[in-house]
Amino acid sequence: MCESSAFVLKNNELYKVMENVVSVDPHEGKVYLTDLLGDQKIVDGVIKEIRLMDHKIILTEE
């Protein structure tokens, strides 16, 4: 499986906001995350980087 966890980078620390993320849609200063079960979470911020081998999606609130 290829799902990842989404983290917010704040004050140089990573805070996990969602596990088993399967889709990521950035849109006008928000990032829409959807997990395996179809649950959705909306984070204020932008995508900072994606590390597929580490299963990490890193967002920032800038």
Next chain:
Amino acid sequence: MCESSAFVLKNNELYKVMENVVSVDPHEGKVYLTDLLGDQKIVDGVIKEIRLMDHKIILTEE
């Protein structure tokens, strides 16, 4: 393995720009893609969406 392919969406069609992508770094209107072998490609644009289950990273040139 969790690498994906990166596509640019243009005129409603997806054009593949890189396979076996392992990291994605958007930065100031460019998206830096790195593949399994460490090769890098820079695309003018932004991340439109990421579908991990489909192994697709979709960029647009807006």
